[in-house]
Amino acid sequence: MSVALYCLVAAALLIMVSKMPVAVAMMRQHGYDNREPRRQQAQLEGWGFRALSAHQNSIEAFPVFAAGVLVAVQAGASPEVVDALAVTFVVARLGYIALYLLDKGTLRSLSWGVGFGCSLALMLSPVWGA
DSSP: OOHHHHHHHHHHHHHHHHHHHHHHHHHHTTSOOSSSHHHHHHTOOHHHHHHHHHHHHHHHHHHHHHHHHHHHHHHTOOHHHHHHHHHHHHHHHHHHHHHHHTTOHHHHHHHHHHHHHHHHHHHHTTTTTO
16 A cells, blocks of 8 residues: 555544544533534634634545545556655644644644645646656
8 A cells, every 4th residue: 555545544534633632622611412512512612613623624624635645546646746745735734733723823724725735736646747
C-alpha cells in the first residue's frame, strides 16, 4: 500500500481524533448527552465550539482529499508527488485542528488553505503530468 493510501486512512482517523476534544467539552458541560448529542453540541461555546467546528471541518475536508488521492492513484500520477501531497495534507490538517483549538484564526486559515490546495493538486496531478 502506498504512502498516499496510508494518508487516506490517517485522514479518516483524524475525523475521530477531532471528535475527542468535542467529547471533552461536552463532558465539562453537564456530562455527555448521548441521547441528544447534537443538541448539546449546538450549545457549546468558546473552546468547545471551536472543537466542534474543527471536527465538522474535518468531516467536510475528507471527501475532497479522498477524491484527490483516488483520482491521482487511479490516473497513475507520480507516486512521489502524490505521496508528498498526501503527507502535506495530513500534516496541514493536524495543524488546522490544533490551531482551531488554540484560537489562532489566521494561521488556522493558512493551514486550511494548504490542505485544500493539496487536495486540488492531487485531483489535477494527472492533468499536469505529475
